Amino acid sequence: xxxxxxxxxxxxxxxxxxxxAMAHFGEHGFDRATIRGIAETAQVSxxxxxxxxxxxxxxxxxxxxxxxxxxxxxxxxxxxxxxxENGNPITAARTAVGPYxxxxxxxxxxxxxxxxxxxxxxxxxxxxxxADRERDDxxxxxxQVRAAVSTAMALSITVLHKHVSRAxxxxxxxxEGDELLARALIDLHSHPLLGRDQARAALRALDRRxxx
Amino acid sequence: xxxxxxxxxxxxxxxxxxxxAMAHFGEHGFDRATIRGIAETAQVSxxxxxxxxxxxxxxxxxxxxxxxxxxxxxxxxxxxxxxxENGNPITAARTAVGPYxxxxxxxxxxxxxxxxxxxxxxxxxxxxxxADRERDDxxxxxxQVRAAVSTAMALSITVLHKHVSRAxxxxxxxxEGDELLARALIDLHSHPLLGRDQARAALRALDRRxxx
DNA sequence: CAGCATGCTATACGTGCGTATAGTAAGCTG
DNA sequence: CAGCTTACTATACGCACGTATAGCATGCTG
Numbered sequence: 243x244x245x246x247x248x249x250x251x252x253x254x255x256x257x258x259x260x261x262x263a264m265a266h267f268g269e270h271g272f273d274r275a276t277i278r279g280i281a282e283t284a285q286v287s288x289x290x291x292x293x294x295x296x297x298x299x300x301x302x303x304x305x306x307x308x309x310x311x312x313x314x315x316x317x318x319x320x321x322x323x324x325x326x327e328n329g330n331p332i333t334a335a336r337t338a339v340g341p342y343x344x345x346x347x348x349x350x351x352x353x354x355x356x357x358x359x360x361x362x363x364x365x366x367x368x369x370x371x372x373a374d375r376e377r378d379d380x381x382x383x384x385x386q387v388r389a390a391v392s393t394a395m396a397l398s399i400t401v402l403h404k405h406v407s408r409a410x411x412x413x414x415x416x417x418e419g420d421e422l423l424a425r426a427l428i429d430l431h432s433h434p435l436l437g438r439d440q441a442r443a444a445l446r447a448l449d450r451r452x453x454x
Numbered sequence: 455x456x457x458x459x460x461x462x463x464x465x466x467x468x469x470x471x472x473x474x475a476m477a478h479f480g481e482h483g484f485d486r487a488t489i490r491g492i493a494e495t496a497q498v499s500x501x502x503x504x505x506x507x508x509x510x511x512x513x514x515x516x517x518x519x520x521x522x523x524x525x526x527x528x529x530x531x532x533x534x535x536x537x538x539e540n541g542n543p544i545t546a547a548r549t550a551v552g553p554y555x556x557x558x559x560x561x562x563x564x565x566x567x568x569x570x571x572x573x574x575x576x577x578x579x580x581x582x583x584x585a586d587r588e589r590d591d592x593x594x595x596x597x598q599v600r601a602a603v604s605t606a607m608a609l610s611i612t613v614l615h616k617h618v619s620r621a622x623x624x625x626x627x628x629x630e631g632d633e634l635l636a637r638a639l640i641d642l643h644s645h646p647l648l649g650r651d652q653a654r655a656a657l658r659a660l661d662r663r664x665x666x
Numbered sequence: 667c668a669g670c671a672t673g674c675t676a677t678a679c680g681t682g683c684g685t686a687t688a689g690t691a692a693g694c695t696g
Numbered sequence: 697c698a699g700c701t702t703a704c705t706a707t708a709c710g711c712a713c714g715t716a717t718a719g720c721a722t723g724c725t726g
Contacts, residue, residue: 254673255673255674256673271483271485271564273483273485273486274485276712276713276714277713277714277715278712278713278714286673286674286675287674287675287676288675288713288714289674289675289676289677289715289716289717290673290674290675292714292715292716293672293673293674294673297714297715298713298714298715347563350614350617351559351563351613351614352483353616356617356620359614359617359620359621360617360620360621363621373647377645381641382637382638382640382641383634383637383638383641384634384638386621386622386623387622387634387635387637387638388638388641388642389621390617390618390621390622390638391611391618391622391635391638391639391642392642393621394610394611394613394614394617394618395607395610395611395642397610397614398606398607398609398610398613398614399603399606399607401563401606401610401613401614402562402563402571402606402609402610402613404565405562405568405571405572405602405606406602406603406606408568408571408572409571409572409575409598409601409602409605410598410599410602410603411598421660422595422596422599423599423603424656424660425594425595425599425657425660426594426595426599426600426602426603427603428594428648428653428656428657428660429593429594429595429600429653430600430603430604430607431646431647431648431653432646432647432648432649432650432652432653433589433646434643434644434645434646435585435643435644436640436643436644437644438644440644441640441641441643441644444636444640445637445640448633448636448637448640466703467703467704468703488682488683488684489683489684489685490682490683490684498704498705499704499705499706500683500684500705501685501686501687501704501705501706501707502703502704502705504684504685504686505702505703505704505705506703506704509684509685510683510684510685
């Protein structure tokens with residue numbers, strides 16, 4: 243069962259090509275992926291790819307657009323769904339992107355998929371703004387900045403999943419790996435690397451550096 | 455002044471080619487970068503590149519090896535240097551990799567540079583193990599796993615710097631951006647997203663899911 | 667039925683790029 | 697000086713791939 247219900251008529255050759263492209267781009271990167279290879283996976287002729295998408299670049303843009311659509315749907319759904327036990331909307335998104343994870347990682351790294359990242363930052367900012375209302379001290383940085391940073395950090399597991407898996411000894415995308423990852427994240431997120439006093443000291447050090 | 459003193463004879467054509475390659479690979483990625491372009495930047499003939507490095511792949515490996523050497527030097531230095539005010543060895547490494555940052559990002563994402571990542575994880579693991587001795591509760595995950603995850607998270611800023619910069623509104627690699635980033639990191643690292651009780655609840659939820 | 671758009675294939679073109687080869691000049695060793 | 701290695705260039709080969717074109721069914725519309 244796909245993570246998101248396919249559009250009506252989404253089993254057309256056009257859709258097959260798009261899906262094959264997302265798999266190939268994700269696995270090999272945009273440059274190494276070939277139209278011929280994509281066409282073969284989609285079981286169509288290479289010419290048809292061009293017929294539908296105009297060019298390789300056009301194909302990539304269609305993939306991006308499709309992923310953005312998915313993320314939007316996901317965001318809306320998660321927003322309504324207030325009983326998220328994951329606590330964190332970003333990890334929720336991570337798990338839900340599912341089969342397109344490798345494409346997402348590639349797209350982000352290759353500089354494309356900017357609207358997608360921005361969308362996620364926006365989501366994170368709203369969430370942080372809510373959390374800020376519970377705080378007793380003023381945040382040391384703008385919500386937008388903190389959202390950007392933590393979005394990147396959240397995506398890092400996906401983007402570097404290959405390395406993380408190797409270092410962990412388990413594939414992060416397997417159920418077992420997910421388990422380990424969840425525990426590690428909970429631990430890291432509940433044990434600040436910096437104590438309040440250390441943080442204050444660090445901020446003072448920054449101020450000194452700035453006024454110099 | 456370079457971040458690390460160049461080896462004697464590091465101004466040879468061979469070294470120039472390597473540096474040019476790191477710049478090109480970093481900027482365009484391995485596939486888009488061309489031997490001809492690299493040779494032009496290094497002001498040598500394309501043939502010389504092959505003469506020295508055998509193949510494009512060999513050139514990449516030489517770049518990786520060079521970066522690993524840099525990181526090792528850096529790690530040793532930081533280890534001796536106990537008066538690190540950054541508090542965190544990873545952020546220290548990040549700033550010090552300096553001009554090779556974009557190459558590092560590309561290499562990691564393209565799946566190469568595995569020993570490099572592992573090296574950083576090892577570094578982080580040692581650091582975390584020290585920090586663990588100060589803790590009163592048992593960590594929820596193995597040191598290795600937590601090290602892998604936090605290394606990835608630390609690298610995410612570098613890897614996704616383009617997106618982070620755009621979302622922040624300032625180039626992360628500029629002095630101003632670095633300032634903002636530092637504040638955001640201090641804030642995020644000193645304010646756990648999860649409280650102790652929330653963390654315990656989340657762990658219990660995980661246990662339940664596992665025993666099902 | 668004519669006309670035409672749509673979905674699709676087969677084939678061919680052009681080219682940018684990695685690689686291979688041959689050759690030159692300079693320095694070192696006996 | 698002969699012989700060899702090292703550093704380097706110029707030129708050419710071959711191929712993989714994006715792109716372009718032409719052609720063929722199918723099905724809709726007037």
